[in-house]
Amino acid sequence: MPIDPYIAALLGTVGLAALLPARGTAADVASGASTTAVALLFFLYGARLSTREAVDGLRHWRLHLTVLLCTFAVFPLLGLAAKGLVPYVLTPALYSGFLFLTLVPSTIQSSIAFTSMARGNVPAAICAGSFSSLAGIVITPLLAAWLLGHSAGGFSADSLLKIVLQLLVPFLAGQFLRRWVGSFIARNKKVLSFVDRGSILLVVYTAFSQGMVAGIWHQVTPVRLGALLGVEAVLLAVMLSLTWYGAKKLRFGRGDRIAIQFAGSKKSLAAGLPMASVLFGAQASLAVLPLMLFHQMQLMVCAVIAKRRSRDPEAVEARAAEAGTGPVSPRAGSAATRTAAGTAPRSG
Numbered sequence: 001m002p003i004d005p006y007i008a009a010l011l012g013t014v015g016l017a018a019l020l021p022a023r024g025t026a027a028d029v030a031s032g033a034s035t036t037a038v039a040l041l042f043f044l045y046g047a048r049l050s051t052r053e054a055v056d057g058l059r060h061w062r063l064h065l066t067v068l069l070c071t072f073a074v075f076p077l078l079g080l081a082a083k084g085l086v087p088y089v090l091t092p093a094l095y096s097g098f099l100f101l102t103l104v105p106s107t108i109q110s111s112i113a114f115t116s117m118a119r120g121n122v123p124a125a126i127c128a129g130s131f132s133s134l135a136g137i138v139i140t141p142l143l144a145a146w147l148l149g150h151s152a153g154g155f156s157a158d159s160l161l162k163i164v165l166q167l168l169v170p171f172l173a174g175q176f177l178r179r180w181v182g183s184f185i186a187r188n189k190k191v192l193s194f195v196d197r198g199s200i201l202l203v204v205y206t207a208f209s210q211g212m213v214a215g216i217w218h219q220v221t222p223v224r225l226g227a228l229l230g231v232e233a234v235l236l237a238v239m240l241s242l243t244w245y246g247a248k249k250l251r252f253g254r255g256d257r258i259a260i261q262f263a264g265s266k267k268s269l270a271a272g273l274p275m276a277s278v279l280f281g282a283q284a285s286l287a288v289l290p291l292m293l294f295h296q297m298q299l300m301v302c303a304v305i306a307k308r309r310s311r312d313p314e315a316v317e318a319r320a321a322e323a324g325t326g327p328v329s330p331r332a333g334s335a336a337t338r339t340a341a342g343t344a345p346r347s348g
Helices: 005-019 024-048 051-085 093-099 109-117 122-152 157-176 178-188 189-214 222-249 256-264 269-309 313-323
Strands: none
Touching: 005 109, 005 189, 005 313, 024 157, 024 178, 024 189, 024 269, 051 093, 051 122, 051 157, 051 222, 051 256, 093 122, 093 222, 093 269, 093 313, 109 122, 109 256, 109 269, 122 256, 122 269, 157 178, 157 269, 178 189, 189 269, 222 313
């Protein structure tokens, strides 16, 4: 599988920070620009989230609750279990980043793309990813403060104020102004996607520049990075299995199981990077390294799984039925709109 072009851009940004880190006045400028970029990023998140779609999606509450529990309960528990790997497999700094990885919300775009490819419940994937991102604005910083303690700067009034001002307030402002700016954002979706990605690249450059100046990269060796990749591979395999077979035990239909697997097993790089910059400060570069590696790994593995799911008999029958080239099987139906009960509500 090829490397995601955006991951390549992130790696290039890391290389730039290693060769030309921002220092002195340049570091102050980069830090201020990064703070502004984070606020803009979450404003756009808020302006894009359709309140109507979110409300309509509440009818799938069992599915969304399952995804939220996987994202903010099962993942963190596995992260805590990995504490036994310190210091033999993971260094304390890498473990802090690994634990932070387990706390961030799920993805939206890739969950939708893979669910659609596998002929799953796409509306549910949209709502599940949106709910996870919204909940993560509050839950992720609280979990990080609780579980990481001083590794994430502690949970002080100052850190809480930063989270509220940089993440929550811009998001709520985007929701409030959506009725006026929503159509503009929809018309300029492609252009604004560059703003999104450029903002994240700026956050990465600032974080890794701080790490280079502080000299924290001397703590990482190729052996430790290889061990981290191995641990993350196990984590991803466990979550993919739990979400798929666990959803089956909970009697979800095939379409919902696909949405649960892809939304409940992945972590958002776009949401995690800005949060790490707020929570970890100068230590953010090491904190986001496990998340960056896990993000690329999940894209590669889930792309293979989605392609295989698309060749399932039910998916083939659904495609044939929609194209009008074959009989409609009662079992196939429309995989994009089935729910756990096997009905087909029309969600936004």
